[in-house]
Amino acid sequence: MRLSLFVLAAASLLATGASSLSIPSTRPLDTRAAEPLTTVDTTSGRAQGVYLADSRVYRWLGIPYGEDTGGAARFTPSVLAARREGVIDASQAAFSCPSVQSASSYAKLAFTGQQIDPPSRWSEDCLRVNIWVPESARKGTGGSKAILLWVYGGSHNTGTATIPLYNGANLAQNEDVIVITFAYRHSIFANPLSDYVTKQNSEKGWNFGLRDLDLVLEWTQKNAAQFGGDADRITLFGGSSGSTMIDAYSFSHYNKPSRAAGLIISSGAVAGLEIATGTKSIGNFGRPFSEWNTVADAVGCGKANDQKQFKCMQQVPMLTLVDAVVAANARDNKIQFGPTPDGQTWFANYATRSNLGLFAKVPTLIGSNSDEATLFADSPSNTAVVVLSNLAFTPLLWTCPALAGAADRARAGVPTWRYLYKGAWEDFTQGYPALGSYHFAECPMLFGTFPAHYLGDPSHAVTIPQAQNDVSRWMQGAWAAFARDPQNGLTQMGWQQYDNNLLGSRLAVIADGNKANVTYSRSTVIDQAGCSLEVPVSGVLVGVQQNIASLW
Template sequence: MKLSDVLFGAILCISAPVRGEWTVGQGVYTPSGLVLGSAASKLPSVSVYRGIPYAQPPIGELRFAAPLPFSGNTHLPFSDSPSIDGTKFGASCPVSSYFAGKPVTKGKGLSAAGLATLAQLTKGNNDTSEDCLTLNVWTKPQTGEEKKAVVIWVHGKGYTTGSSSDPVYDGQFIVNEQDIILVTFNYRMNIFGFPGSYLNTRNIGLLDQRLAVEWVRDNIAGFGGDPARITLIGDSAGAGLVDLYSFAYVDDPIISSMGLLSGTTSLSGWDPDSLPKAERDWNSVTCDICRMGTETDFAKVIACMRNKTTAEITAAIPITTNPYGSKSFFPNNDGKTVFSDYYELARTGKFIKVPLLIGNTDDETAYHRIMADVFAPSYGYGQTNYDNERRNYYTCPASERARHTADLGVPTWRYGYFGDFKDARLTTAAHGRAYHGSDVLLIFGTELVPGVKQDADELKLAKYARGAVAAFARNPKTGLKTYGWPQYNPKAKSLVQLGKDNKVGTFAVTPAAFDTGCLY
């Protein structure tokens, strides 16, 4: 063992927080360096550490490569190592066009929340960089448990865009109220995270997620966390990544529980790309910007792709006519981390068997329908197709995933979210239904439109929802049971109607009252 290793271990012990002796934003030693934090913007007793590198910058020879742990300055004594400014978020990873076309808002009845959502989708790439593999920690060690349960949250937005710095994922409210630690992180997306060539490392975004989880396991004690209680939760595409994780790392899970919100599961219609499709999309880009076909030696192709600018590569990503925008470069079947037979794997229990929290909103595709009408009103997708999409891609796969998990005796918790609050509606319609991602807004207590007053019932329900997530994280096996939630059973009243009529409570029904069978 090297002396530096001994010193590092000693310093971690010294820096491990003791309840009551914590100073907000104090420095925490990690392999990334001494991280200096700050007080949260609205709740100054919460410490936040932003932009902590967990991997080496994936640039140069590391573009389109598996992530490597951040090396920091391990050759220097910690007293001489530069500190990390944890007061600012790191850059977001490069994004591709999520929605195609030029938005037309006139006559669409968008509310202030709808316009804010639209602005998020069209904000561009100004804050992005390929040097983006960083994570953020919200913590409050001076009160509550000395070793706190940890939630790692995986952001969504279709594997093509999104960021851990999105204001939606501001962890200060749930950390202040619920005595847990929240971690968010960036992962590579689109062609940078899921390149299609069978000659290259694929599903890199999933490998990024794994390295972030390992970093949390190895370092969260210094922030007051319990590495034995790590819950991995994602929303939308983030839920998809969490579910992929559960099948990829069965032999070394690290996590103690998992959550899929607005759940895109591995059993859904959002199937992993087949190798031929992934290869076609990759070849389309390399042919466009490198003028190299499939007959070209791959070493020359990858060398060319590593010498192109980020802008050149993102501009070459194919955009489909689908109003959802770029559907290229999703997770693809490599037979190592992503597979083609998830129904069989789920049926035979070949996934990480830890407690599962899984939920959907009342009308998942309302979000897609409203935004598609702004971007591509002539596309003519039709309400029937949206209804089938909601059924095939969300409610049915989530219920199947819950059933397979519960059948193996693994504690499972399922909800539908019904909240309909005026400040969060995307249109000015008198009544809307809970749409894709609106449960995430509720749990974090964040506003789509800063300064717009939230409904009193919404605030009560949000606090209740945060309490439910925290109860699950602290004790995944029984925490929600003691919180009043029934454990999932397809034949009993066990699906919680969260926010039914905007009220606080469980309001459990039999799953069949909400779930519907798949059409495929």
């Protein structure tokens, strides 16, 4: 494995052509008075949003797509929100789902500008959508719009759709598409790992956060036309564990109808990140010192693994349960609640299933950043550790899984495109240039929400170079082109499909050297050979780790 890591890190790209980015001009700001078309009749009820005159975008925040998941509904599958009487106030952000964060994860999120809401803004009644609609869709002058549905990351333990970096107005305005973000359950609330719960939900799957994704797709398809959207052109896009959810969705919908017409998997191919974001235990949920029983015993519900224990856990106050998970993980980092293989929503053998083509045959855009692992080094100021972390873990967890996922889909005849993002702007690196294009660095570029200051320090102003704006606009345009026409949109931009050629497959390298260009290159034979060794080795390690942990 060390040899393949070295080979992969040393491999170069043989450029076969480069072009400057073609950047459309930004539409002029519109400061007219608010429009009256802010009320929409949805399956959840009539929702009143707002009109953002400066961007010509209509916005709705916090419309319920699922029912309350607290109380007797805790640790159960989400259900579609019932229609409500009166008018839903969709002018303000709704509550976030409860998060479970260690001090380390909080620091990483703060550094990247992902400060989640405080506990006072958490609720288990959190299954809500936020929608940004371009003016032309509401005026009826632009036809049915393509929809980009964002799935945020957070290692399946934390995250929220409410942070400013996920504001969809800029993307909706610039590309004339509908942008939707949504909240889903995390940690123990999404993946309880209870012997009782898993037996009760074996038929359709017990990873409830992943089932929330299915539910929001159903809601979006049912309501798309009411916002001027096209129910048949919904593209999922996301980052980190959000992308693992999208990738997992692909596998869970093999030989099943897909509500998503396109999939964009950014920095989160599930075959790579299952070791980092999934839970280590793959069975034996009833063992005395399981994750579930450890927490249940700590809050006074015991270890009986029966219905009485389950009912007790449903009655524990939300924040008491969060604190118990955090405390248990602080004592033993095996105590985490991520997805586990249920054979429905999450699987134990992703690399094998991918190689066999057992995924939905849906057009896919997949990629990663050049320096993913640097964010997770202990200290960004220790350049040597940062560089070594990148060499050791970026290929294993991100680059090679993205390559393998793209190659497997191309071989199966799925229209597939692959990218490598290399932008490393000052407001992201924040005085630590060795961080490069780290994990999450592409996300604010897609939304056009990168600030003129450090992501983690608003007091430290920076000057945004024109190249950064241009790259952001090009990425928005590419993602929107894919959403509008998943089969042909990117090809029409000059970005050829990933062709799985043995001499190297086509790859879009974005913002190399912080320049406003994209280079269409072919990865070398050495690069592909390195990953052909790396991916099977990583798969074996995941399996060994999971099997050992299941005996604990």
